[in-house]
Amino acid sequence: MRRPTIADIAQRAGVTKAAVSFALNGQPGVSAATRERILAIAREIGFQPNSAARALTAGKAEAFGLVIDRPARTLGIEPFFMQLISGIQAELTSHQMTLVFTMAEDQEAEIEMYRRWWAQRRVDGVFVVDLQVDDRRIAVLQELHMPAVVFGTPRGTGSLPAVWQDDRAAVDSVVRYLSDLGHRRIARVGGFPRYWHTALRSEAFGQAAAEAGLDAMSVEADYTAEHGAQATRGLLGSAEPPTAILYDNDVMAAAGLGVAQRMGIGVPSGVSIVSWDDSALCELIHPALTALRRDIAAAGSQGARMLREMAAGGQPANFQEAPPVLQIRESCGPAGVPQIAGSRRSRLSA
């Protein structure tokens, strides 16, 4: 009934705790026969070492932390994180580690969480997402000497290693694809410009469009459906609306699609839509969204491996993921002229 300890095993095997410890950890100091006897008893009573006791002596928590500071309602349909966690988790369980996951109100709360976790030795390191320009977390983590791995561009990460993807190449592929379809005026609905990857993507988008000789505009949003919808209304309602829009995540793309449909603008007949981040969401709506597909779970596993290395005292290098591939679906077509409801219906009946 009581959960067994090494003392129980020691008693049953007629040896001391130390001998049991040696046997269980493959340490020399016990005979083969005794070792086998001890292991048999451990198996029989289903012994598992008390994680707290082990953490206490080893000075490690055998756990990593992840804090996200976006509102839960937004997070819910943002597929990115579940896939990331899934990838992290795959790597951690195979090493008997756990993931402590939580959400915070804002960055201050997140930092407070880091400090507390570290002081309490609850985690051996953390994963950092949504890196911002002049992110306060970086300084705090370095000051605490707390192992951490960043998911995002290596810019502004200080000495922390990053798992990142070549956003520039991704932007190029989308712009080329749209250009080939005949689009001349394209737009992008990005995340907050205070996020590093947003800044980088905006820059790349402008350059790629310029090189291809296209008109380009970028609008800021905050990754939520509301902002995505609002930005889309602004773009499509303008005097010279774009014929194609690239969204920084799938949630905004889906919301943008809804807005276009509500405005009576067909997709892809009136406007083409591309989503950054592919997910089940892109497939389940109609028309299905063409999207930049990225193996997020793989990135999660990679990051977990790197954090393990850091926690063991190493200094892993940045890791560049495989480039994203454009998953072609139904939401892109040849450039047309955006039209509002009335004119579109007449075109249909024509």
Place this chain on the structure above:
Amino acid sequence: MRRPTIADIAQRAGVTKAAVSFALNGQPGVSAATRERILAIAREIGFQPNSAARALTAGKAEAFGLVIDRPARTLGIEPFFMQLISGIQAELTSHQMTLVFTMAEDQEAEIEMYRRWWAQRRVDGVFVVDLQVDDRRIAVLQELHMPAVVFGTPRGTGSLPAVWQDDRAAVDSVVRYLSDLGHRRIARVGGFPRYWHTALRSEAFGQAAAEAGLDAMSVEADYTAEHGAQATRGLLGSAEPPTAILYDNDVMAAAGLGVAQRMGIGVPSGVSIVSWDDSALCELIHPALTALRRDIAAAGSQGARMLREMAAGGQPANFQEAPPVLQIRESCGPAGVPQIAGSRRSRLSA
């Protein structure tokens, strides 16, 4: 630089570790002056007790666990869990506890995780979701005497307390709503019948429809977009298609909407759609989905409170959540006749 321990505080205050412990925990045994001096030092050096050491003496992990055994890709867009976690988390952080979250391949792996966590004393209890008929987890948790709270109907939970909602009342409200709109043939796309709440909802749906004098049919699916789409194709392509469909979650509802649109069947003109579980997803697609809204985060917090009580030795009673309210949006309308693309277009031009 080194993270401070009570020994550091004791030395600086010129007392022993025990005195420091008394002071920090509000225990009697130190004078007010000494207590204040110790607290001041602790504040100054940012002391936080080592969680492993505390866990070791207290015999508690100060953490709860949550395992989900659905594939990550599905989980990603399933808003339910993030909201649940958010609610749990709100209650836990305010009590200095953490949530260990992970995903498992299947129920066996989930049970294995429970056993290991418990033997290792990594958690003080777990939250159980997706309860199935004859769920093996219940027996295991009871055998281990592991505190656990179930999110779902109290049926089949053994001695474990549950946080649940009156699904029957919810079904009734939807059926009444559809009946009032003139629908006479309605369908429901449910989750796996091996889930308790699915079985309960199916039963309630049949009864409610019968009482209202409606034709009703239930189809099984597995909560994924694929199954939702497939089930919808089957229903709408049948000889006598329903004029309204209730889906057991938002993901399937959204997928069903996509299928209807692809088949040229208007929503709500050709078929009305209702989603169980409301989320940002329901709002961002077009038409926005009418949905049963439930405060999932509140349920999460409640469950966390109950699990804390259990871990402290209590036996909390089942908790019934507030009934869900039907959030009316655009996806429901008066009963029409489902038509395929050709006939519909002619109807439009008529």
Place this chain on the structure above:
DNA sequence: TCGCAGAACTATACCGGTTAAGCCTAGCGT
């Protein structure tokens, strides 16, 4: 036959807290 190396364990300290038990000392009652 003695000495010594090495194998196989034991004894013990330690990680960083909590806590029961013990020890002074001041203060109070009688």
Place this chain on the structure above:
DNA sequence: ACGCTAGGCTTAACCGGTATAGTTCTGCGA
């Protein structure tokens, strides 16, 4: 003046592991 009590603190044990320093015994070489 003496005993008793309570306050204020220390000592020391304990939680369940790990690690280091012995200790005992065996076997082998000179």
